[in-house]
Amino acid sequence: MKLFKKMFLITLASLFVFAGCSDNIDEPERNNNFAAGTDFSKTEDMILSIVGVYEAYQSRGWEQPLLTSVRGDDVNSGGLGDQQDFTETDKFNYNKDYWMYNSLWENVYVDIITAHTAMEQIGRYQEFADDAGIALGEQYIAEAKVLRAIMLFDISRVWGDVFITESSDTGALLDVTELPTQTEVMQHISDQMDEAMPFLPDMRPNERVDLPGGVTLYTALAIKALANQELKDYQAVAAATSQIINSDKFSLYSDFYELFKTPGKLSDESILDMQYSDFGLGAGEPNEAHLYAPYGPQNWTPAVDGSSSGWGFYEPSLKFIKFMLDRDETVRLETSVLFTDRGIAEIQSDPAYATLPAWISNTTRDGDIINDYARAFFASGKHYLPSNQLITGRTAYGSNKNYMVIRYAEILLMHAEALTQGGTGSGLTATQAVNLVRDRAGLAPLASVTLDDIIDEKFAELGMEWGKRYYDMLRLERYSELSYDGRTFSPDKAFLPYPQSQVDQFPILD
Structure with a gap:
């Protein structure tokens, strides 16, 4: 993985960054110089290509x-x-020159190109493989398609109309004369999942022994459901979730609080996680980690001395907290x-919330004390590792913690919504699906559910996770929900502006 990351990903990043000004972009073989040093007859090394895609995605x-x-x-x-x-973006005031915009766009596309390159390399291994090796190669190609799809899905939700890459040739993007619409992108993702599914293992991600937690048939089905939810094709959503x-x-997972911590790693609820680990080692390599510090409190007194605090960049909203208090939420509010x-x-400065439940405290159940700090009133519990x-x-704050992307609770709630939106499914009714989620949260079952009930349940269950709430509000055109605490949202603010540095390279974005 380290060699792959060093030789392969950095090379691809350089190619993509300079795609707009390099005379070499029309020479595909020069864009594949990592492969030039690869012995494709060593088919046992084919797994390195898909490992590289996972490494890129994570x-x-x-x-x-x-x-x-x-x-x-x-x-x-x-x-x-x-x-x-970043704060201005939260308020729907956008700066196309902001470095974060370019970082998100550029790095995701580099990783999408990585997936294409890996698929092409696997094809070259297959030329030397026996029947079993060819079949394994088809599985790896399908896995790469799934990881490419979730990255394309994320970037399209942020920008709407985006490039659909067809190969590792970055120069081809300069020839695009009409940018694919968000509708076309989501349909493409759905079609890609149909292509991938016949070759993927029929098991939970945590049942895989070759690549534990890796992509399976159900990861592809979940992404197909997500794409069709954006398309408002609720029949397709209901079919996939069913x-x-x-x-x-x-x-x-029985314990919502621990789901987002070490005990919940690769549970039976996991459909897609970004996986990180210290491998049980107290220092040094190997170590694969995500930087969780931005989510953490700037000031805390940890139960374990020496544990680092965070940056305070990501704060649960007062609106969310009051919503949860109104529902008598306990474990989901404590966790979030x-x-x-x-x-x-x-909170108590509002007379309606002057008296709070006794369990609400600045000390977590694991003994970490969250002290006051200037940047925020609260920090995200879902990104917290005791x-x-x-x-x-x-x-390091959150070291060894996985990053959940898709989990079964979301599938249940998507299923319920699809049924109330006119889709026909099987296995569970909308009410049964919602009540499974409510039961885990310690809430009483509902006799029946409306669309509003389901959207509220999604708010409570999926808050702070990957912007799922924001994109639900866009899709359902519930724009007034996004105008809160002095913010004013309008539909023309739905998507970020394309980063100026990308517009300079690809004028089609202008």
Whole structure:
């Protein structure tokens, strides 16, 4: 993985960055110089190509998930920081020159190109492989298609109309004369999942022994459902979610609080995770990590001395907290929000919330004390790993924590919504699906559910996760929900402007 990352990903990044000005972009073989040193007759090395795609997908910069999700009414940017344009983005004031915009666009497309290059390399291995090797290659190509699809899905939700890459030849993007619409992108993703599914293992990700937690048939079905949800093709959503549910392979992890921590890693609820690990080692390599510091409180007294605090860039909104209090939420509110004393006082400044449940405290159940800090009143609990779950010797905030992307609870709620929106499914009714999620949260079952009930349940269950709330509000055109705490949203603010540095390279974006 390290060799692949060094020789392959950096080469691809350089090719993409300079695609707009290089005379070499019309020479595909020069864009594949890593492959030139590869012995494709050593078919046992074919797995390295798909490992490289996983490595690329999981190499998200800290700013990328934050930028994807900060505009929802469930989360605020931490103020008073050195990233003023991040805060302005949260308020729907966009700067096309902001470095975060370019970072998200450029790095995701580099990783999409990585997936294409890997698929092409696997094809070259297949030329030397026996029947079993050819079949394995088809599986790896399908896995790469799935990872490419979720990256394309994310970037299209942020910008709407985006490039659909067809190969590793970055120069081909200069020849695009009409940018694919978001509708075309989502249909492309759905079609790609149909192509991939026949070759993927029929199991949960945590059942794979070759690449534990890797892509399976159900990952592809979930992404197909997500793409068709954006298309408002609720029959297609219901069909895909019904297949996942009727497989009887998935279940909700019993402890919502621990789901987002070490015990919940690769549980039976996981459909797609970005995986990170300290491999049980207190220092040094190997170590694969995501930078969780931006989500953490700037000031805390950890139960384990020496554990690092965070940056305070990502704050659950007061609107979300009051919504949860109104529902008598306990474990989901405790899990989603880290409270400071200053934040508790801010809640209580509203006479309607002057008396709070006794369990609300600035001390977590694991003994970490969240002290007051200037940037925010609260921190995200879903991105928090208790200091007592850090590997001894590791001090980085959240080190060893996986990043959940798609989980079974979301499938259940998508299924319920699709049925109320006119889709026909099987396995569970909308009410049954919602009540499974509510039961895990310790809430009483509902006798029946409306679309509003389901959207509220999604807000409570999926808050702070990948901007899911924001994109639901866009799709359902519930724009007034996004105008809160002094923000004013209008439909023309739905997508970010294309980064200026990308417009300079690809004028079609202008």
